[in-house]
Amino acid sequence: MTCEPPLILVADDEEDVREIIVFRLERAGYRVICAADGDEALAQAFENDPDLALLDVMMPGRTGWEVTRVLKDDARTASIPVIILTARSRDADLARGFAAGADDYIRKPFSPEELGARVKAMLMRR
C-alpha cells in the first residue's frame, strides 16, 4: 500500500527498558506497539500484524520463547520476524531461542547502536 513506516512490536515486562526501546525506535522513524507480558504480546501480534517483534525472554506468563513458538506455529503470524532480547548468555539459552523459531537475538545490556542495526537488518531481510 502506501509507504507507511514499519510497525514493530516491543514486549518487555520492565517498563524502563520498554520505554527507552520505544523512544529509540520511534526516533528512528518506526511505528511501535508495546506489550508488558507474553500474553499481551500474542494478542498484539494477532491483532496488529507487526512487521517485526522484539521479545524479551523473561516475562511473566508466557516467556519470549513460548510467544515465539506460538507465533511461528500459526500461519497468520509465522512470517513475522522475531528478535529475542535476552539477559541470559549461556549457549543453551540462545539455542532454545533459535529452536523456538527466533530469527535473531540481542544480548542485554545492548547498546542503542546494536539495537538499531539489528532491527534495520531484520526489516531489510524481509
Next chain:
Amino acid sequence: MVAFTGPGLAVAGAAVAGVLLMVARLVSVLVMDRRLLVERRKVAEMRARLLADERYARQLADEARTALAHQNERLEELDRMKDEFVAMVSHEFRSPLTAIRNYLYALLEEEVGTLDEPQRRFLNIAQRNTDRLTRLVEDLLLFARIQDGKMRLTVDKCDIGEVLAECVESAGPAAKYAGVRLQRGGDETASAVVDRGRIGQVLDNLISNAIKFTPAGGQVHVDLHGSDDAIVIEVSDTGPGIAADEVGNLFTPFFRTRYATEKVVPGTGLGLAISKAIVESHGGAISARRRDPRGTAFRVVLPVIPAAAEHNVHQTAGATS
C-alpha cells in the same frame, strides 16, 4: 566261671569276637554319628550366622546405595539451583544496565535537549562507571561459568595478527588518555584455530592491564610470533613491575597486588584468572615475569591447533584440512 575248649570253643570265641567287633563298630558309629551331629549343628549355626551377616551386609549396602542416590539427587538439585541462580542474577543485573546505558546514550547524544559542559562531564562519568559495572558483571558471570566447567569454546581458524590489531586499536584511546605509548612488533599475521572472541578478551585484558599499570611517559609493547605449531604473544610494559613474592599469585582469582591496592587501580582481580582459564582451555599457557630493570611481561603461548578441541574444530568450521 566255665571254660570251654576244643574246636567248638574256637568257633564260639570267633563268634563272640565278631559280636564284640560289631558292638565296637556300632559304638564307634554311634559316637561318630554323635560327633557328626554336633558338627552338623555347628555348621548349621555358622551358616545361619553367615546368612544373618550377609543379610545385614546387604541391608547396609542397600542403605548406603539409597543414601548415595539421595545425595546425588540433592547435588544435582543444588547444581540446577546454582545455574538458575546465575541466570537470575545475570538477568537482574543486565536489565537495569541496559536501561542505564540506553538512557545515558539518549542524553549524551542530546536527543532530549542540549547539554552544557558540566552536565556533559557528569554524564560521561556516569557512562564510564556504567561500562565498568557492566564489565564487572560480565567477568563475574564468566568466572562462575568457568568454575562450573561450563565455558564453551567456539573455535575457528583465524588470523591472530588481525585479532591483535583490533585489540591494539581499541586500546588506543585509553593509552592516549594515560599518556602511554602503545606499540606493536613481530609478525603481522599468524593464523591459529581459536575462539576468536575469547582470545580477543585475553589480549584486551593483558593490554588494558599493561596500560593501567604504566605511568605516563611509559610504553606498552605487544609482540606476535608465529611458527608451525605455536603462536607466542607477549605484552610488556614499563610499569612498576610485580614484587617477587607476588608473581606466583597473579593468576589466582580475586588476587590483587599490593601496588594495585595501594594506588587504588580499578579491577576485580578476575581478569588474569579468566585469561588463564581461556588460554588453558585452548591447550595453551600464560605466564608473567619481571623485566629488567623494570616492568612486567606477560607471555601467552597458543598451539596452532588446540589438541583438546580438535573434533570441535571440524564441527564448527572444518577450518583445518
